[in-house]
Amino acid sequence: MTPSAPTPVGSAPVRAALRLVGIVHARDAERIAVERPALHLITFREIAVVARPSTSRPGADDATYLQHHEDVAALAAAGSVVPAPPCTQFRSAGALSQWLELHASALAEALAHVDGRTMARVTARRDLAGASSDPAVLPPSAAAAESFRILRRHAVAAVPITGGAVGDGTTIATEAFLVERGRWDAFAAEVAAEDERSPGLVLRLTGPWPPYDFVKLQFTA
DSSP, rough: OOOOOOOOSSSTTTSEEEEEEEEEEGGGGHHHHHHOOTSSSEEETTTTEEEEEEESSOOOOOOHHHHHHHHHHHHHSHHHOOOOOOOOOSSSSSHHHHHHHHHHHHHHHHHHTTTTTEEEEEEEEGGGGGOOOTTTTTHHHHHHHHHHHHHHSSEEEEEEEEEEESSOOEEEEEEEEEGGGGGGGHHHHHHHHHHHHSEEEEEEEEEEEEGGGGGOOOOOO
């Protein structure tokens, strides 16, 4: 049986450029189209891609970044989403439809991986004011590694984040955790417990965030 072609939903002209926002369940497409009519959706089987019409060349500026993250956050607040990198632009709805059809299986797997889950980021910093001179107390770097090891038990997946140091000499490491939505409060409690347990170490939790760090979209054949 020949699979059905991608079905567009929205008002973007067929030849208008589209900036990709993310991938969602097709069952959510109609509601998204009603709640955010400026967005353009194309459904294929059980998934849909969400995009925003664009009249500018591909590129990054503050307004584009802010709009993208606002759109992704709105989708994540309403359900599961595979967020696209900012400024990912297709020349037309037709080109986006072809990409969707070509990568439909991989996109469905990515959406299944983050379904019902959200992302936390935890940053470990040295607490210079609360440093301990007790030789039995782990140094901050070792304490951070141990805390992250314990936090991984309460998450579906975890990845280290590089290049995110604030440059003040206190940041030790940052790690992203994929957490079940229903377990967010329990995860936050574990972070607080680890923060309390480790003298000389401060753990800072941010989120919930869309799962940017746990998906990687393919844009080549």
